[in-house]
Amino acid sequence: MLQTYIFPMETRAHWDNTYTTKSDTQVSWYQPVPERSLALITSAAPDPSAAIIDVGGGASRLVDALLAEYYADITVLDVSEVALGRSRERLGDAAEKITWITADITRWQPQRTWDVLHDRAVFHFLTDKTAQDAYVAALMAATKAGSTIIIATFALDGPERCSGLPVQRYSAETLAARLGPDFSLYAASKETHPTPFGTTQQFSYAAFRRRS
Template sequence: MHTFDKAYWERHWTPSADGGGRDLPVNPYLPAETTHLRTGTALDAGCGTGAEAIWLASRGWQVTGADISSAALSAAAGRAGLADRVDWVEADLTGWEPGRTWDLVVTSYAHTETGQYALYRRIGSWVAPGGTLLVVGHLHGGHDDHPERATADRTRIAALFTAPEWRIDAAYETTRTVRPRGRAVELHDVVVRARRTG
């Protein structure tokens, strides 16, 4: 059973002898959902090895990539080549107090001990007025080895952001196939984009 603590994520992101390929590509929802936004500051919450953070930085965003795993951040820093546009921060998102907000906050498949919805609510508080929150998560049943608390539902995510200062701009479920190490894996995803209007 997964615990999703720091030790788990250090093991997950430590390079393996089988060439586990942690040099992952950017997920397709980030370009699809953010290309129309005016560039500014961005937080990649649970950035892993930095694919999304680096993609944003390469398009003019000033990015903070935060992750609990030092192994992931070391790999991210090694592949970035954008040192002036990305700050890498080792942080447990469940207790981190950044003391600031960002114009864009994104999270892609991040899992914490507190569960998905507590994480989404917490990182939503780091979105600046007028800014955007983008959540990409696993649908229940999308990964057989992920427990219930690691899955997400678009209706429940959207319900977290129904207060007057939020507007849901996109909420959908989709399926895509990835090929880690040449093996086809079907991902069932949920994507929610919300705007903080006030």
């Protein structure tokens, strides 16, 4: 299933250009196997009927890993149609099992809720309060009491820029403070991510449960 929403053209153009000029294995955030994200998701939602959405999933291999774990209700959201197209092409016929949403989360109005919302490296690109508030509003609309929210950002000692854009770095605690009291932090860890270029980046992972 394909869904498309309205979003700022400059945002879409930036990320479409990124995936047009680079393969999905040449971007710094590429992971052949997203082990930490998958472990957090399967721990939070061991039942394969759980509804899972990957925000900023683009060309990520997380959707492949979720399919391999037999999850049956998977949604991937990304602002770049080019990135989503890469994943659909890679998955072949299995892509029909996934709901694909082309949207900027800061302008997205979800039509349902999910049991697990995962985001690896979208929120840290939102550097102004208005965009961050819009993200949190979408987070509230896309989840319900008891839902799990897993967010990975650059850590406090991580890069200050990515893909030519400034980022906001977080610890699990500062991210919890920014999301607000509706989300209870229950797990936190750091990861040294090896890029395809032989460098490393420090990521902070945080898992929350929505209180109400």
